[in-house]
Amino acid sequence: MPTFEYRPWKRIVVHEVLIFSLEEILKLAAMNTPMGSTAKPLRWYKGWVVGSEGFPSTSHVIREQIINDTVHWEFALFAPLKEYKAFLTTQEGKVTVPIIDSTDNEITKGLIDWFLETFKDKIKGIQK
Numbered sequence: 001m002p003t004f005e006y007r008p009w010k011r012i013v014v015h016e017v018l019i020f021s022l023e024e025i026l027k028l029a030a031m032n033t034p035m036g037s038t039a040k041p042l043r044w045y046k047g048w049v050v051g052s053e054g055f056p057s058t059s060h061v062i063r064e065q066i067i068n069d070t071v072h073w074e075f076a077l078f079a080p081l082k083e084y085k086a087f088l089t090t091q092e093g094k095v096t097v098p099i100i101d102s103t104d105n106e107i108t109k110g111l112i113d114w115f116l117e118t119f120k121d122k123i124k125g126i127q128k
Contacts (some may be wrong), residue, residue, distance in 0.1 A: 002029060007024055007069070008106065008107075009069055009070065009071050009107070010068070010069035010070065011068070011069065011070045011071070012071045012073060012091070012107070012110075012111070013070060013072045013073065014021075014025075014052075014073045014075070014111075015072065015073065015074055015075065016074065016075040016076075017076055017078065017098055017115065017118075017119065018075055018076070018077045018078070019077075019079070019119070019122065019123065019126070020078070020079045020080055021079060021080075021107065021118075022049070022054055022056060022079045022088075023082065023091075024079065025031065025042065025049060025051065025078075025079035026027055026090050026097055027090060027092075027100070028051070028077060028088075029042055029051060029097045030090045030095035030097060033095045035087075035092050035094050035095060036094055036095075036120070038095070038096045038097075038098060039097045039098075041097070041098035041099065041100050042082050042097060042098075042099050042100070043099070043100045043102040043105070043108045044081060044099050044100065044101055044102060044106050044128050045102045045105075045109055045112045046067075046109075046113075046114070046116065047080060047081065047082050047083075047105055048076070048078055048079065048080055048081065048112050049079050049080075049081045049099060050076055050077065050078050050108065050111060050112060050115075051075070051076070051077040052073045052075065052076045052111075053073060053074050053075055054071065054072065054073050054074065055072050055074055057064070059088055068128045074113070076111065078112075078115055078123075081099070084099065084101050085101060086098065086101075095107075
């Protein structure tokens with residue numbers, strides 16, 4: 001019988017932070033998703049939805065993950081959503097975007113807390 005070990009990432013590097021309106025982030029989430037289908041989910045915490053994209057799994061990226069416990073995200077997208085909703089639908093394409101309540105997810109909580117602190121001046125005027 002194998003043994004199991006839980007080892008969370010030591011570091012996540014976000015290479016680009018993009019802030020959008022809710023409508024814009026839904027359009028982005030729905031890209032390349034056929035009308036009437038379900039898109040890749042976004043995550044919600046503290047009044048914000050977030051999506052992220054990692055780099056392709058090249059040998060360099062995999063080595064960085066395994067040896068250094070470091071994940072590199074090409075970008076993270078953020079948009080305000082005051083109250084949690086399990087699903088949102090785009091207006092034009094009728095694509096459903098699932099929203100995951102990440103209140104208990106340490107990575108999403110850490111990411112959004114870092115975002116709120118690091119970009120507090122930039123998001124000050126954004127209506128939630």
